[in-house]
Amino acid sequence: MWAPVGQAVALLLGPYAEVVLHDPDTDRILAIWNPMGSRGPGDPSLLGELDTLDPSARDVFGPYEKVLADGRRLSSVSAVLRDPDGKAAAVLCVNLDRTPLEHAAAVLSAFGAPTTSRPEPLFEQDWNERVQHIVGAYVRECGRPLERLTRADRLAVLARLEEAKVFAVRRATPVVASALRVSRSTLYGLLAELRTPSTKDHTS
C-alpha cells in the first residue's frame, strides 16, 4: 500500500538515497529501493528504538547520522505511517549518502583556501582517479560495499572500465586490480571471461 511512496522518494533522491519500508508488526523489511547494504525484503528491520505503538508520540525521527562500515556517512530520517484508525502500518526510512555532497563541498571550498594543508591528492594520475570513480559509481548503484561485490558485479565494472579504454593506459592493470580488491591473476581471469564471445552475455 505504501510502496508508491517509497518508490517516489527513491526516484526523487536519485542514486544517493536508500529508501526502506518496514513492517512494524513482523519487524521485517517490506521493500527497499537503492539498497546500500545487502539487505533485501524479508530481512529483519532492526529498528527497535522506534516506538510505533503510541499514536500520541511523534512519528518523524531524525535527521540523524549513521556511518557505514566502508566509511560512508548517511543522513537518515524515519517516519511512522499510520492507518486512519491510528495503527502503525509501516515505517519509512530514508538514508541519504552524504559522501558525494561532502566531496563536492570539499572541492568547491578548496578554491580560495589560504592554507597549503592539501598535498593535492586530486592531481596524481588522472586516469587513476577515473578508475576509482567508475568503481565507486558502481558501488553506489548496487549498494554493496566493494568487498561484497559478486563475480558478476566485478565483470560489469570491468566492462565499463574496458569501455572507457582504461586498459589502453600503461600500468593500468595493477591499479585496476587493487581498485577492485582482487589479485592480478583474478583480474586477468575476469578479463578473459569478459572478452571471449563464447561466454554467456552479461548486461551492464
Next chain:
Amino acid sequence: MWAPVGQAVALLLGPYAEVVLHDPDTDRILAIWNPMGSRGPGDPSLLGELDTLDPSARDVFGPYEKVLADGRRLSSVSAVLRDPDGKAAAVLCVNLDRTPLEHAAAVLSAFGAPTTSRPEPLFEQDWNERVQHIVGAYVRECGRPLERLTRADRLAVLARLEEAKVFAVRRATPVVASALRVSRSTLYGLLAELRTPSTKDHTS
C-alpha cells in the same frame, strides 16, 4: 621580479590552477606553481604564437580552452608583463582545471535527475588521432613540411606530446615515431634530451 605575482595567483586559485611565468627572451620557463605536467623551471616555454615584441599589440590573451589528453578541460589566460620602457619582461600564464567544478556540478545535479542515464564521461581514446593533430598543428604553425623539421622543432613537438600525456598510453612510442618520421631510436634520444634539465640550449 614578477614571481610574487605568480605565487599570489597560485595561492588564490588553490590547487586547481597552474601558474607559469615565462621568459620571452630565452623562451624558457622562469617559475611554475602547481604544475600539471612535468614541466619545471628552465624547460622550453613553447608559446611561439604570442607576439611579445610589439608593445602596441594586446597583452592579454584568452580565456581560451585547452583539452588535455586525459580529458581534463582547462581554461587558460596569458598576459605579457612589460617593463616601464615597454620591453616584455615576462609572460604569465594561468591554467585553471575546470574538471573539479564540472565534477561537483555533475554530482549536485544528479539529485533529482529522473533518468538513470549514465553521466560518465568516457575516456577519450582517439589519442592516435590526437598525435596526428598535434604534429599537424605544429607543422602548420612553422610552415615547414614534416620532413624538413629541425631537431629543435621535433623537440618542441615532443614537449607538447608529453604534456598531453601521450606517452602514458600503451604502444604510443612507435606511433609517435612514425608520426614524426623518425626512427624509434631517435625518438628515445630526443625524449631523453627533452627530459634531462642539464641539456644545453639550442636557440637563443
Next chain:
DNA sequence: TCCAAGGTGGACGTATAGTCCAGAGTATGG
C-alpha cells in the same frame, strides 16, 4: 675531401603484460 653532428637499424637487457597452475578458502548439496 674531410670532419662533425645527427639519424638509422639492430642487438641487447629490463620491465610490464599476460598465462598457467597447485593450493587454500567458501558456498552448496547431500
Next chain:
DNA sequence: CCATACTCTGGACTATACGTCCACCTTGGA
C-alpha cells in the same frame, strides 16, 4: 557434518613492449 564444485590467490613462467646502446651511414659545412 562431510564432500563436491567453484573461485580466489600467490608464484612461476613466457611473451611482448619499453628503453638503452652502439656501429654504421647520411648530410651539410669548412
